[in-house]
Amino acid sequence: MRFKAGIQNINTFNKFTASLASLSPVAWVRLDETEVRFTVIPEQGTQVWSVLSIETIFEQYTIQSAADNVVNLEVPLPSLQRALKSALNATSANIRLTKKDGLPILCLTIVSTSNAPNQFSAFGSTASRDDGPSYDDSQISNVTDGLSRHRETIITQDIPVRVMSMANVQGIHEPRCREPDVYIVLPPLLQLKSISDRFTRLAMTSRASASGGGGTASSSSSGPKLEMSANMHGCLRLGIRTDAMNISSVWTKLSNPDLDPAVVEGGDEGVLQHPSTRMKELGDAEGRSEEGWATVRIDGRDWGKVMSVGRLAGRVIACFCHEHALILYVYLSNSDEDRDVSVLTYYVSSYSP
């Protein structure tokens, strides 16, 4: 079993890891010859199934295993994130799967030029040092390279991982869900996050004060539920309802992407029969009508963790299955022309009212 790669886009990889780490401390990482998958299934809350093209985060990628060159690993996300953080200012970073003391580890080797004040200067710093290493005259042409190599700080981070067998992973399936009623592109997540966090917090305090500050606010099973609705006319509504209040924010003029008949079951006919086509006939672009909304009720705290993906600044399409589930597709590339297939899929459950 072999896995070795250079890391490119360390910043993206770091933000990606951080987004997943907010939901669960462990990810199932599946590496094969064409793509990298990170899957997070917390015991409670939102699942994330993500697929990254290899070039999104890796370069010079080598993968080998007895099982059709597929490697399945369990990776602790906080450790991975910490390791990647130390690579943010690196000149180069490599990752490989290896063993230490009989235990599998992901080893990150990070090379960075140190920023010491007495750093390598163009004026041959070795000359002034009598105890510094001396360079062979025959290597004069390589002196500059040699010097900079000598000024490099190398950081190695060993992340303990577990190798999963095929039998381990065969039983894990992506959730299946009925065709959604409404598709909509979410507004900038920074806006959405600050408002939803505020709503959640408000609901928690009003709850805490209403119940005399009892333990309800801290037990996650009964945390506040955000009500999220969208219609096929570019409206998104986010609200929260408690005994004491009922607040909501409405976004309008968002876009509802068209379905591609090529990927819908049944082609053009399938699109015509699709629930979202029927939803188009209801509601209006101002969001005034009570018709045409697909609504889900989601856990406020869990949503706060989901919104952490906003750091990746990708385009997010939300799919509403009325009273059932909310599925978010987070695309890493913002342009449509880009053929990059990297996408994170979030499965958020809806609670009954």
Added chain:
Amino acid sequence: MVTLDFTLTPEASGRVHDALTCLSRFSDSVSLEARREKLTLVALNSSKSAYAAFSLDSNGFFSEYDFVPESGADGRFTCQILIKALLSVFKRRLFDTGGRETGIERCEVSVQDQPDQTECRLIVKMVCSHGVTKTYKLTYEVVEVMHALFDKHNSRNHWKISSGTLRSNIEYFGPKTEQLDMYYDDNRMVFTSFTEKIISHDREVLKQPLQTAISIPSDCFEEFRVQEKMHVTISVKDFKAIVSHAAMKNAHISAHYSRPTRPLQFSYGTDDYRCEFTLMTAGEYNVTAAPSVAHKVSSRSVSRNPSIPSERPNGATNGATSASQMPPPSRPNQREKPRSFGKNGRKPVAEDARDESPGLFVTQDEDDERTWQPPNFEDEEETLGWDASADNDAGFHPTFRDTATARAARQEAQGVEGFEGLAPTQRLSQIRGIW
């Protein structure tokens, strides 16, 4: 009767604050040792494996310094104070105001040891602008101060490096790692943070902290004479505390050590303000590897054996030997806890709350790590409202609260609240291996 009076400039007071912060990483209490030529702040950790000392020169550091020892004494005055109490007097925000006026003109400290007054009080007067003077009276305890002795001459391994270089690297050490191994090979000094805890259970493997190795080329060091292939181990926490403090001063840290299980000393500073940390080291010393591979070791004494006897009599930092000579310092009495810091306990909380203020459409830095962190609804104080500082439980006037209905409603909500969720494609128990 002892006289000890000294005056600090605002800048020097700030440095006292920094020293106290650093010392607080080692111990709960600080010992003061006054001599005519210097005042020393000392902390020794509870396992007596780490000793930190800040020596403040009586002429260079203080604007005034007056010390008259008790007649018959050995020319010293020693006492011990809780660091927390001192830190509440030497608060950071008093000195670190980001370039603005500090508000403090000077700081006068005196020891009150008169028989006709309350005994054992350290009196700190903060003379502020606009004629305001804040006076703090702290209780001290007269104790003997334990010093770690260190024999630099027999510590043939030595390096010196800018604290900035170390500072930029120590943050990569995992927060849960405990030990730091230092090792020199192939022209590179390698610092490895690790945990010795052996994890037997398969499931626990992933909880093992990161092991981080930072390899710095010896060229990055200003001075470097280190024996190759020798592992010396100290505590990560101590190292971090030292480097963080040194980096604030932009100091260049010197390390001196001989071999594993012998003390190691970090030092930096000027004659006015000298910082010394003596730490016990661990590790296995491989004698056979010693003299032949010695690299850049001073020519003075290459052989190892002679150094051992000379270290023993005077170089004992070993806790056991020191402890047998001196009485252990007793804990300051809880009952005598000075009143002055009770009120200040909440201050840092308020500062944090200000930082965390959540914005509604406010410009936020998109690249700020914190912006994208899921909010911590438990710990953060609700900042919205008129009475954010007050107890959240009392958000509404109690008379408006109908507790009975609220509780009933809550129970009802919990009962009805079913989890509809996604169509289950599988049972949780069918998924093996990922938890």
